[in-house]
Amino acid sequence: MPGLLVLMGSGETSPTMVEIHRAAARTLRAGARAVLLDTPYAFQENRADISARACRYFAHSVGLDVEVAAAITGADWVFSGPGSPTYALDRWADSGVAGDLRARVRAREGVTVLASAAACTAGLATVPVYEIYKVGAEPAWREGIDLLEALGLQAVLIPHFDNAEGGTHDTRYCYLGESRLSRMERDLPPGTAVLGLDEHTALVIDLESESVRVAGRGGLTVRRPGTLTVLPAGTHTDLAELRRLAEGRAGTPAPPQPSSSPETALSEVTLEESIRSCEESFKAAAAGPDMVAAAQAVLDLEVELVKWAADTEEDSGGVEQARELMRLLIARLGELASTASQHSQDLPALVLPLLALRAELRGKGCYDVADALREAMARGGVMVEDTPDGPRWTSVS
Structure with missing residues (x-):
């Protein structure tokens, strides 16, 4: 050999x-x-x-x-x-x-x-x-x-x-x-x-x-x-x-x-670089606000977390840093929902992408992240209830 x-x-x-x-x-x-x-x-x-x-x-x-x-x-x-x-x-x-x-x-x-x-x-x-x-x-x-x-x-x-x-x-x-x-x-x-x-x-x-x-x-x-x-x-x-x-x-x-x-075809992008890119994409989308793009940035970060989950290089702390950023971005999504709830005419356009993001996370088995998103939305004044016909949301602002 x-x-x-x-x-x-x-x-x-x-x-x-x-x-x-x-x-x-x-x-x-x-x-x-x-x-x-x-x-x-x-x-x-x-x-x-x-x-x-x-x-x-x-x-x-x-x-x-x-x-x-x-x-x-x-x-x-x-x-x-x-x-x-x-x-x-x-x-x-x-x-x-x-x-x-x-x-x-x-x-x-x-x-x-x-x-x-x-x-x-x-x-x-x-x-x-x-x-x-x-x-x-x-x-x-x-x-x-x-x-x-x-x-x-x-x-x-x-x-x-x-x-x-x-x-x-x-x-x-x-x-x-x-x-x-x-x-x-x-x-x-x-x-x-x-x-x-x-x-x-x-x-x-x-x-x-x-x-x-x-x-x-x-x-x-x-x-x-x-x-x-x-x-x-x-x-x-x-x-x-x-x-x-x-x-x-x-x-x-x-x-x-x-x-x-x-x-x-080597992947030449490190996790640190991916984290930075997702964070910048989220900031740009939130400034819009473009909830579809913001939700996509969170999804992109979740994809990177899955890709790098096996990484044993612990000193860099990259995976844990990515998890912390995801929690932060989800909290920010809740804040955006809170801002939107003050303008009810804009609320559906901002809430529906969040529901789609939550559904995709649940579909991948990321129930803890999906639950964190629902809690963030609740803090922002948007209550989500799961029903046999799908999620139902109401504004409590």
Whole structure:
């Protein structure tokens, strides 16, 4: 079976990465055994929920039936993702999983997909992100499992390379920022490169042909003291070229190439961007007021929530942020109904789209959201009663 190593900067169970997962899964034999290593987040109280969401994602979106395990012996496809890199390192070293992962890459066999925290362990050293960013530990490296050594690469891998969550402070480079990364680079063995993977971006290495491609939204940065090369998404090259760049030798990286593969259809819009778009659409509609467009904006947001429900990347808080926005927009719909109730001649044109929105939400099984909409309308002076003949509304202003 062909060997494949896929490293992801983030978004591993999001719509943005579906086609990358599917392309990797297509290389598997029929009846292949697929294993999800839950070690990086095994310390979390919600580990079962994270695993369940990931398994649903791979089953429904990728077509892989995945089992959750702490070992990978006999697995054709292995995936590991979010959590704590150092927690995973400690347990993989004790259990032998680290050696098993290295053996897979050396043998050029099987599909190995590491993302986020798990991807952080792939180099000769690892960023202990929880300890540095969340606890305040002094910036220092931890030894990695060094899958890259088998590929002739002396490098560390840093996911979330273009992270911008900090807003007013620098959270690039997996939340290190420039000052801490620069300081830590001086502690690396001479000749070590930093491979930075942007969010929602994958480095796909065919272990047999040694072809390399960068897929997704961002790019792969090869960083050495005084030099920096960025391979944007769409770049097709090979391991020999990547080695030259990592060693600081002059290289000629292949430019991005048009592709006829399914990855040209990648969803390149993140949940954060979708939330912002829906919110802006709602504000514009409410200013009209255009209740049809406002209701559609809420529906669009609900569609995005469904699409991203399996996302296990918890630090960004995107799904919860979207839920909070939906509740806020529904409350705003109630306020619009209240304003409209003061002008009874305009009320039907504003209430009917809300009833249609509620019916669509109920039809999708989103009864809690539909109930919240009815309560918001009631606060706005529009009472909705469900009858055998359908909903009936009255104004109580």
